[in-house]
Amino acid sequence: MDKELLHTKLVREVIAMIASGKYSDGTRLPAERKLCEQFQLSRGTVRQAFYDLEKLGIVKIRAGSGAYVQKISQKKLPTHLLPPDFSKVTLTDIIYARKAIETAAITLACEKISISQLEQLEQLIEKMEQSKDNLLEFLKLDTQFHQFIIHASGNMPLVTAFEAIAEYHKYSQVFSSLYEEEVKIAIKYHKKMLLALKLRNARNAAKAIMKHLEHTEQITNMAKQKDIAV
Amino acid sequence: MDKELLHTKLVREVIAMIASGKYSDGTRLPAERKLCEQFQLSRGTVRQAFYDLEKLGIVKIRAGSGAYVQKISQKKLPTHLLPPDFSKVTLTDIIYARKAIETAAITLACEKISISQLEQLEQLIEKMEQSKDNLLEFLKLDTQFHQFIIHASGNMPLVTAFEAIAEYHKYSQVFSSLYEEEVKIAIKYHKKMLLALKLRNARNAAKAIMKHLEHTEQITNMAKQKDIAV
DNA sequence: AATATTGGTATATACAATATACCAGTTTAC
DNA sequence: GTAAACTGGTATATTGTATATACCAATATT
Numbered sequence: 001m002d003k004e005l006l007h008t009k010l011v012r013e014v015i016a017m018i019a020s021g022k023y024s025d026g027t028r029l030p031a032e033r034k035l036c037e038q039f040q041l042s043r044g045t046v047r048q049a050f051y052d053l054e055k056l057g058i059v060k061i062r063a064g065s066g067a068y069v070q071k072i073s074q075k076k077l078p079t080h081l082l083p084p085d086f087s088k089v090t091l092t093d094i095i096y097a098r099k100a101i102e103t104a105a106i107t108l109a110c111e112k113i114s115i116s117q118l119e120q121l122e123q124l125i126e127k128m129e130q131s132k133d134n135l136l137e138f139l140k141l142d143t144q145f146h147q148f149i150i151h152a153s154g155n156m157p158l159v160t161a162f163e164a165i166a167e168y169h170k171y172s173q174v175f176s177s178l179y180e181e182e183v184k185i186a187i188k189y190h191k192k193m194l195l196a197l198k199l200r201n202a203r204n205a206a207k208a209i210m211k212h213l214e215h216t217e218q219i220t221n222m223a224k225q226k227d228i229a230v
Numbered sequence: 231m232d233k234e235l236l237h238t239k240l241v242r243e244v245i246a247m248i249a250s251g252k253y254s255d256g257t258r259l260p261a262e263r264k265l266c267e268q269f270q271l272s273r274g275t276v277r278q279a280f281y282d283l284e285k286l287g288i289v290k291i292r293a294g295s296g297a298y299v300q301k302i303s304q305k306k307l308p309t310h311l312l313p314p315d316f317s318k319v320t321l322t323d324i325i326y327a328r329k330a331i332e333t334a335a336i337t338l339a340c341e342k343i344s345i346s347q348l349e350q351l352e353q354l355i356e357k358m359e360q361s362k363d364n365l366l367e368f369l370k371l372d373t374q375f376h377q378f379i380i381h382a383s384g385n386m387p388l389v390t391a392f393e394a395i396a397e398y399h400k401y402s403q404v405f406s407s408l409y410e411e412e413v414k415i416a417i418k419y420h421k422k423m424l425l426a427l428k429l430r431n432a433r434n435a436a437k438a439i440m441k442h443l444e445h446t447e448q449i450t451n452m453a454k455q456k457d458i459a460v
Numbered sequence: 461a462a463t464a465t466t467g468g469t470a471t472a473t474a475c476a477a478t479a480t481a482c483c484a485g486t487t488t489a490c
Numbered sequence: 491g492t493a494a495a496c497t498g499g500t501a502t503a504t505t506g507t508a509t510a511t512a513c514c515a516a517t518a519t520t
Binding site: 001003004006009010013039040041083084085086088089093094096097098099100101103104108155156157158160161162163164165167168 | 231233234236239240243269270271313314315316318319323324326327328329330331333334338385386387388390391392393394395397398
């Protein structure tokens with residue numbers, strides 16, 4: 001049975017943070033001592049994780065200054081830091097699984113979602129519109145929106161299943177470029193979902209999330225074709 | 231960040247083995263030294279796990295003889311040994327999630343499954359028929375059948391999602407009695423799935439797995455009503 | 461009755477992780 | 491520009507998990 005080392009777990013966490021777009025190329029990571037508080041770890045453990053990250057070429061450490069995020073390529077990451085069989089997984093696979101889980105979830109959510117939850121979704125969409133030009137921020141909000149719907153389903157197994165595949169989704173984001181203009185279209189789909197949820201129309205809600213995911217697949221694949229650094 | 235202790239992991243593994251029906255009430259668990267080989271752990275670690283299991287009332291240890299499985303009740307198990315929010319999860323929730331994931335998987339499997347894989351499924355069904363009176367064995371084969379189909383889909387995210395919720399399913403089995411006569415009906419559904427897979431008829435395959443899961447939900451809920459020990 | 465197997469106990473060792481303290485270089489604030 | 495605050499770099503003592511090994515006593519097996 002494998003022993004899970006804490007510093008290795010932290011390496012995964014940091015890669016996931018970078019993957020989720022929270023820290024992009026060139027950004028400085030939080031100071032070692034900050035991460036100690038954040039993850040409740042000793043500094044030695046955090047330093048070990050940073051050492052590994054530098055060896056992997058994911059960050060460049062400058063004494064007295066901080067750890068700066070470098071460009072990641074999938075080749076750099078050893079398999080034990082990636083989700084299982086990650087190399088065999090295509091974006092199409094991920095979207096297919098998300099469709100299955102998220103349509104099931106939004107159908108349930110149509111019955112169960114509360115008024116205050118609907119308001120929160122409304123606010124998320126507002127934030128999205130304000131972040132039209134900040135793509136990283138937009139992607140974060142998009143992820144939040146989807147997570148929110150899954151939770152609104154009130155079905156824990158679906159939540160667990162979604163989180164399990166979210167790992168793939170997060171990681172796949174690091175290795176592909178981002179799109180630009182399609183943000184507006186994505187917002188349109190989110191509005192459709194919200195409307196269907198308000199009207200408790202499960203059929204339309206499922207249809208909207210389905211089309212949204214298909215759209216996401218298309219534009220991400222297009223972005224990959226003109227991709228430079230991988 | 232939580233450190234995952236090896237002996238705690240082993241406790242989870244053993245509970246899962248009991249939950250899956252591999253070791254039932256009164257059975258003797260494998261000897262400490264056997265488990266050391268099986269899980270590649272030192273004896274001290276295995277002993278620590280056994281000590282925890284005895285404290286939890288899950289096994290009774292007899293010196294010089296072995297560790298014997300006791301009746302488990304959900305109350306005995308601390309939350310960190312259960313899947314997340316397990317107490318809030320109903321069988322209906324689990325079946326709902328399984329429907330979403332497994333219909334998606336069997337649809338893909340209809341395209342991708344190979345001849346030799348179909349033969350393996352055929353053999354599984356044969357074994358099921360031979361295990362009509364051995365319910366524990368039958369349940370094990372049923373689980374294998376479903377896992378096999380998920381893997382035949384060739385979609386890793388679906389596999390990951392299924393494994394994530396399988397945890398709930400396994401655990402829920404410990405806390406409910408088993409059914410008796412419905413085995414034949416279950417076999418009938420599995421034959422329908424196999425036939426649909428052979429004919430590459432995705433629609434019928436999905437329909438068969440759907441009905442099978444609905445049937446499973448019904449009989450398990452019935453069994454729960456006349457349940458004695460929980 | 462003899463032998464093999466089982467859990468029970470003890471001990472030495474390796475190493476991950478914590479907790480502290482101090483240094484030297486960089487950044488920030490005044 | 492200088493002082494203060496913050497950053498990574500280094501060293502050390504300590505705790506606790508897990509390994510490896512050996513031997514004992516009770517139980518099962520032959």
